[in-house]
Amino acid sequence: MRRDIFQAIADPTRRAIIALIAIQAMTPNAIAEQFDTSRQAVSKHLKVLHECEVLKQEQKGREIFYSLELEKMKELDNWLDQFRKIWESRFDNLDAYLAKIQKERKNDK
């Protein structure tokens, strides 16, 4: 069983849960109300997210509040860095290209 953020965000319902929870901590029941599936199905998603350490729990009486572990989102961000470098360099090339044709236009005038 793979358990990482990449697998965590692969499911659209889990992405929606993450987005919900990012704003404020919520209980499984409150979360389940937002979806068309059963509480148990949501509970399974919460379990996966918790195992991936994307979510953290806080027990309050018989309720459990789930909230987002922002650090995990940063892991994703870090993975994207390698591509960010590439697309920035391509934009630099675009900038250079634009500067070049702009210069050529001036020369035409």
Added chain:
Amino acid sequence: MRRDIFQAIADPTRRAIIALIAIQAMTPNAIAEQFDTSRQAVSKHLKVLHECEVLKQEQKGREIFYSLELEKMKELDNWLDQFRKIWESRFDNLDAYLAKIQKERKNDK
């Protein structure tokens, strides 16, 4: 069948392929050499990535060169924006907090 970047990057082999290809266009055989699986297995991954529009093909004779569609990586980046806003605001709070205790320390002297 879900076909989006989130599902595309869920598999570790596919992430490795994406990282490989980001540097330079490659053929299926060249890619497969980098992994312990069969060419056909890699070919399946390439198919998924192509369907998700993460990769683009360029036929040259009987060879097919696959290269990265950077735009799709940006989609991921855009999705992350919502969390970036949150973690930046938390850092702002931390800054404010640090400034506050620093000020208090000065007052103590």
Added chain:
DNA sequence: AATATAAGCAACCGTTTGGTTTCGCAAATG
């Protein structure tokens, strides 16, 4: 003390995934 509520757990089921092997086809090579 009896009941209602919140939530996790287990068993089950159809579908998807990731891999394999086998095959077919088109482009190079001798």
Added chain:
DNA sequence: CATTTGCGAAACCAAACGGTTGCTTATATT
């Protein structure tokens, strides 16, 4: 022109996924 090479497609399989229903446990409520 026969053979090799690069690649995709199909059939098959075990494992994982996402959902359901039914059950148990612990905390509130009456």
